[in-house]
Amino acid sequence: MQASIETLLYQASQVFMLPVLLAVIGLFLYAFYALGAFLWQARQRRAGDPAGFDLGAAWKDDRRLTPTELETLAFKRLEVLRIATRVAPMLGLVATMIPMGPALTALADGQLSDVSANLTVAFSAVILALIAASLTYLVVNVRRRWYAEELLEIERCRTGRAATGSGAVEAVHGLAQESAE
Numbered sequence: 001m002q003a004s005i006e007t008l009l010y011q012a013s014q015v016f017m018l019p020v021l022l023a024v025i026g027l028f029l030y031a032f033y034a035l036g037a038f039l040w041q042a043r044q045r046r047a048g049d050p051a052g053f054d055l056g057a058a059w060k061d062d063r064r065l066t067p068t069e070l071e072t073l074a075f076k077r078l079e080v081l082r083i084a085t086r087v088a089p090m091l092g093l094v095a096t097m098i099p100m101g102p103a104l105t106a107l108a109d110g111q112l113s114d115v116s117a118n119l120t121v122a123f124s125a126v127i128l129a130l131i132a133a134s135l136t137y138l139v140v141n142v143r144r145r146w147y148a149e150e151l152l153e154i155e156r157c158r159t160g161r162a163a164t165g166s167g168a169v170e171a172v173h174g175l176a177q178e179s180a181e
Contacts, residue, residue, distance in 0.1 A: 024088070027136075031084065031136050078140055100122060103115045
């Protein structure tokens with residue numbers, strides 16, 4: 001009875017190997033897509049292009065948006081990145097553990113080439129997952145700061161207490177002046 005439960009658990013875990021590896025590859029590719037979009041937005045922000053200021057542009061389009069609605073929009077725009085940051089390491093761990101069973105079985109049978117093949121898959125998957133998590137973590141944290149700065153400047157524009165000196169300030173003020181005209 002116990003052997004059949006162990007066999008069933010082993011077989012169930014093996015079913016997830018391909019989907020987990022595909023998810024890790026997908027997250028890895030998504031991380032580089034997100035990094036590219038982030039670098040493009042950073043370039044826009046540095047140039048003072050209003051397109052680089054997401055919340056300012058949303059506020060320009062609809063001045064009735066409340067600070068809470070703008071903050072909710074910021075959270076929504078960060079959601080996929082935040083999920084990727086948290087899920088990638090977990091999937092990397094799963095992708096590491098699943099091949100360990102076959103690797104240990106192969107080791108017991110003296111099949112060192114099978115051990116090597118399984119460990120290569122395990123460690124490659126965790127490395128890709130950790131790279132994906134690291135990249136998305138960077139993007140999430142910088143974008144979170146950008147959104148906080150934009151929210152602050154939008155609030156200052158609403159109350160007439162405008163500050164000066166940052167690209168976010170000029171871009172949000174520019175958006176405010178465009179929509180006032």
